[in-house]
Every structure is written in structure tokens, then in C-alpha cells.
Amino acid sequence: DAKTTQPNSMESNEEEPVHLPCNHSTISGTDYIHWYRQLPSQGPEYVIHGLTSNVNNRMASLAIAEDRKSSTLILHRATLRDAAVYYCILRAMYSGGGADGLTFGKGTHLIIQP
Amino acid sequence: ETGVTQTPRHLVMGMTNKKSLKCEQHLGHNAMYWYKQSAKKPLELMFVYSLEERVENNSVPSRFSPECPNSSHLFLHLHTLQPEDSALYLCASSQAGTSGAYEQYFGPGTRLTVT
Numbered sequence: 461d462a463k464t465t466q467p468n469s470m471e472s473n474e475e476e477p478v479h480l481p482c483n484h485s486t487i488s489g490t491d492y493i494h495w496y497r498q499l500p501s502q503g504p505e506y507v508i509h510g511l512t513s514n515v516n517n518r519m520a521s522l523a524i525a526e527d528r529k530s531s532t533l534i535l536h537r538a539t540l541r542d543a544a545v546y547y548c549i550l551r552a553m554y555s556g557g558g559a560d561g562l563t564f565g566k567g568t569h570l571i572i573q574p
Numbered sequence: 575e576t577g578v579t580q581t582p583r584h585l586v587m588g589m590t591n592k593k594s595l596k597c598e599q600h601l602g603h604n605a606m607y608w609y610k611q612s613a614k615k616p617l618e619l620m621f622v623y624s625l626e627e628r629v630e631n632n633s634v635p636s637r638f639s640p641e642c643p644n645s646s647h648l649f650l651h652l653h654t655l656q657p658e659d660s661a662l663y664l665c666a667s668s669q670a671g672t673s674g675a676y677e678q679y680f681g682p683g684t685r686l687t688v689t
Contacts, residue, residue, distance in 0.1 A: 490674070491674065492674040492675060494677065496678075502682060502683075503578075503664045503666075503680030503681055503682050503683050504617070504664070504666075504678075504680045505680065506677040506678065506679060509675075509677060511675075551674040552674050553674040553675065554674070555674075559605035559607075559622050559623070559624035559629055559630075559668065559670045560622070560630075560674070561607055561609070561619035561622050561630060561632070562607075562609075562617075562619065562666075562678060563619070564616045564617040564618075565616055566616055567616075
């Protein structure tokens, strides 16, 4: 998987929007952009993924730059339960054997202030 | 049961013991994964199974031995572990195929302590 760069930590206030950036300047044309998060003492949790277009789901929105070299995960209204480590991961469209593990970096530690 | 379950949730074992970690997914997926999360380190991929065949072995020592008897179950057999193997072991599952398009679902993990 191509490399991603995220800030080590970010802080936000409860009930405010949060924009988590990710740079992936070496992304290939067939790499998907995935976001996962890991709450304290839990396994990682899938958040959202996209290829070229912006994506929305019940948890978050994913905004993908036109050149695809960066993306932003948007939490529209952060709650204390959103405090977690957020990981931006690139995944190749196809892999040998039909399955490919995730390559986790250090992620962004999101702190939510009440 | 829903999602991905792992048992036991906590395990303490001596270096000469043999134990097994179990993972079960109830999502109808056909790919399963083992990851290791050591303190202060990123999650590391250990093994990948797709359609019950091992397709990736990420240079893991032979004291860790995976087994995938069917698409719903995954085991990690442990023997003669070292204290540095103490970590959170996470299981995940996904659809196989166009792997980049599919998300992975993780279990809660087994916290392993080797004494």
C-alpha cells in the first residue's frame, strides 16, 4: 500500500465539525482511500472509503481532492465518543489471492473537549 | 452473535504453554486476517486467508501457527512464545475479490500476556 501522512494529533470541541487531513501524494489511479478508527481498548472500526468522488455515510463524509493526492475525513458534529485514533489507509484495487491486509500507520489521535 | 467475535478476550500464558486464539465471523465473508498490536506500535498484519487458503504470511515466526478450517472460523495456535509476544491480537474479516473496495471488520481482540 502507498504511504499516507497524517498529523499525530488534533483537538476539537464537542458538537463542532472536525476535519481530519491525510496526504497521499504517491497514490496510484486504482488505490482506494479507506478510513478506520480505533477507540480506546477496542479493535479498529471501519469508517468510510472512496475512490474518486466524495462519499457520505451515517458516520462521516470523505472529501477527496481532485488530483487525489489528499483527502479529508469530516465528522460533522463531534461527540465525546468520537475520541479515537483515526487511520487513513490506501488499498490497491486488486491483490493476489483476492484479499489484502491493511497497512496501518500511526494515525491521528483525535481529542474531543467537552 | 453478530460481527466478529474473538475468544478468549484475555489470556495469560507461560513461555512453555500451548494455547489457541479463536475468531468467528458472522458476516458471510470469505477472507480473514490476523493482526498484532504491540504497545506503542502500529497494528501489524500477520496472516491473510482468502477462500480458506493462506495468501499472505507476513514474516511471522513459526511459534505462531494459523488455521482456517472454514470461511467463518480462524485460529491462531501459539507455542513457546516469548515475553515480547505480549500484545493485542486482532482478527478481521472481509469479502474477497476486488479487495480495495471492501472494508474489513475487526473483532475486539485478545489481550495476550506471556510470562
